[in-house]
Amino acid sequence: MPRTVITFGTFDVFHVGHLRVLQRAAALGDRLVVGVSADALNERKKGRVPVFSEAERLAIVEALKVVDGVFVEESLEQKRDYILEHAADVLVMGDDWAGKFDEFSDVCEVVYLQRTPAISTTAIIEHIADL
Numbered sequence: 001m002p003r004t005v006i007t008f009g010t011f012d013v014f015h016v017g018h019l020r021v022l023q024r025a026a027a028l029g030d031r032l033v034v035g036v037s038a039d040a041l042n043e044r045k046k047g048r049v050p051v052f053s054e055a056e057r058l059a060i061v062e063a064l065k066v067v068d069g070v071f072v073e074e075s076l077e078q079k080r081d082y083i084l085e086h087a088a089d090v091l092v093m094g095d096d097w098a099g100k101f102d103e104f105s106d107v108c109e110v111v112y113l114q115r116t117p118a119i120s121t122t123a124i125i126e127h128i129a130d131l
């Protein structure tokens, strides 16, 4: 049985921190599936509409060599359903979420990866706005 890894994120204004976390997630199994958060979910949770639409963010993530499948994450509360639906063996999250998803360790392994230092979508948007 192939080992399926699942991860989630907005992946707006795609940057090298996003690439690295997806490469490291993929290395933990045979198949990487990525839940890309819906525009409406971002607006609700981050109070900001993403720069790139959910269709664009999905297309970018889907095109990556290390990504085998993508889907839209409509709500944070559906994580358990997504994990089960995709038969994920491993849930990978950035360590900004450390400890927050331990409740899923009954259905899969939960791994938190260190974030790439000094880069984020928010910082890029602020940097560009200041130019």
Ligand code: CTP
Pocket: 008, 009, 010, 011, 012, 017, 018, 020, 021, 093, 094, 095, 096, 114, 115, 116, 117, 118, 119, 120, 121, 122, 123
């Ligand atoms: N990530 C990472 N290193 C970074 C930035 C993000 O490993 N420097 C990871 C996050 O931990 C998450 C995934 O990339 O697992 C998607 O994160 P996302 O929230 O979309 O990106 P950010 O750049 O953190 O966006 P924002 O500034 O809007 O919070």
